[in-house]
Amino acid sequence: MRALRLREWKSDPVLIDVPDPEPGPGQVVIRVGGAGACHSDLHLMHEFEGGLLPWGPPFTLGHENAGWVVALGDGVSGLQVGQPVAVYGPWGCGTCARCRLGAENYCEDPANAPVPSGGGGLGLDGGMSEYMLVPDARLLVPLPDGLDPASAAPLTDAGLTPYHAIRRSWPKLPPGATAVVIGTGGLGHLAIQILKATTAATVIAVDTRTEALDLALKNGADLALPSNDGTAASIRDSTGEHGADVVLDFVGADATLAMAAAAARTLGDVTIVGLGGGTLPLSFFSVPYEVSLQTTYWGTRPELVEVLNLAARGLLRPDIVQFPLEEAMDAYRQMQNGELTGRAVIVPSQHR
Numbered sequence: 177m178r179a180l181r182l183r184e185w186k187s188d189p190v191l192i193d194v195p196d197p198e199p200g201p202g203q204v205v206i207r208v209g210g211a212g213a214c215h216s217d218l219h220l221m222h223e224f225e226g227g228l229l230p231w232g233p234p235f236t237l238g239h240e241n242a243g244w245v246v247a248l249g250d251g252v253s254g255l256q257v258g259q260p261v262a263v264y265g266p267w268g269c270g271t272c273a274r275c276r277l278g279a280e281n282y283c284e285d286p287a288n289a290p291v292p293s294g295g296g297g298l299g300l301d302g303g304m305s306e307y308m309l310v311p312d313a314r315l316l317v318p319l320p321d322g323l324d325p326a327s328a329a330p331l332t333d334a335g336l337t338p339y340h341a342i343r344r345s346w347p348k349l350p351p352g353a354t355a356v357v358i359g360t361g362g363l364g365h366l367a368i369q370i371l372k373a374t375t376a377a378t379v380i381a382v383d384t385r386t387e388a389l390d391l392a393l394k395n396g397a398d399l400a401l402p403s404n405d406g407t408a409a410s411i412r413d414s415t416g417e418h419g420a421d422v423v424l425d426f427v428g429a430d431a432t433l434a435m436a437a438a439a440a441r442t443l444g445d446v447t448i449v450g451l452g453g454g455t456l457p458l459s460f461f462s463v464p465y466e467v468s469l470q471t472t473y474w475g476t477r478p479e480l481v482e483v484l485n486l487a488a489r490g491l492l493r494p495d496i497v498q499f500p501l502e503e504a505m506d507a508y509r510q511m512q513n514g515e516l517t518g519r520a521v522i523v524p525s526q527h528r
């Protein structure tokens with residue numbers, strides 16, 4: 177089969193022939209119906225280097241995946257050949273307390289995983305190929321009726337990551353509250369929909385790109401503001417000078433983190449999701465009183481079930497652009513140049 181492989185750090189991935197995977201005991205092979213192209217993949221190609229992580233190339237890209245079961249290893253029960261499934265992306269050891277709760281994004285014993293990795297597409301082979309080996313059946317979530325793999329794939333990261341960040345801030349988002357979404361691309365446009373579907377907060381979207389702001393308004397944002405030196409003041413102005421109860425930064429650059437802190441309300445949450453590499457000084461006067469500042473990484477498997485439920489009921493609709501596997505690098509080029517709105521999904525197979 178053909179697979180888009182990252183062969184070494186700081187290199188462009190290449191589409192090459194590799195053997196079809198075979199499932200070992202407890203494992204499952206899926207035919208990939210959708211593999212989302214994530215901004216993190218650009219960091220993997222251009223910025224990561226040896227020694228930073230316990231895993232590395234070579235591996236097949238694609239860490240947000242969905243497809244159809246094609247082969248079950250010995251001992252796998254509860255799944256059927258042909259069944260549509262989503263792949264839960266962060267793969268932990270499977271046995272520590274966090275993993276047992278389904279929070280493999282925060283596995284506390286990664287060295288005890290069968291093979292150390294961040295997951296498929298992150299050290300182990302991901303979904304940018306016709307077939308994908310899923311090393312344990314626990315990592316598959318059946319798709320509810322009405323969801324096809326190409327639309328479900330982005331839900332496993334671009335949907336799950338903002339869902340987790342928003343869910344933990346639900347207590348700070350009663351009616352009358354304001355949430356700010358900085359960066360309204362692949363994750364941000366779904367963050368807006370999730371806020372609208374699960375809270376009654378007013379949603380303010382912020383981005384540098386006009387097309388991204390248009391997408392934000394199309395996805396239900398109440399207000400869309402261009403990102404510039406005056407944005408935090410505009411947010412304070414539109415909240416009666418209180419500031420925003422929750423600010424979600426999907427960019428994570430110096431400028432957006434400073435904006436997030438300046439726009440937050442006392443007792444609010446500032447959550448850094450984007451890998452932009454910026455820093456935010458924390459001192460007594462650098463953020464409003466009792467602001468909580470946190471990073472979040474991906475989400476839990478039970479939360480993925482909730483995200484898929486929202487989507488199956490039409491409350492969450494990823495804005496996707498599909499690319500065949502041969503054109504995957506065009507998707508990354510468009511993403512790099514800021515020419516994509518919504519999420520690019522590579523579609524290696526159209527049918528189960």
Ligand code: FEH
Nearest residue numbers: 214216298333337473474
């Ligand atoms: C991937 C690799 C490293 C950091 C973060 C990510 C995310 O895209 C996963 O949600």
Ligand code: ZN
Nearest residue numbers: 214215216333
């Ligand atoms: Zn990602």
Ligand code: ZN
Nearest residue numbers: 269272275283
């Ligand atoms: Zn674990």
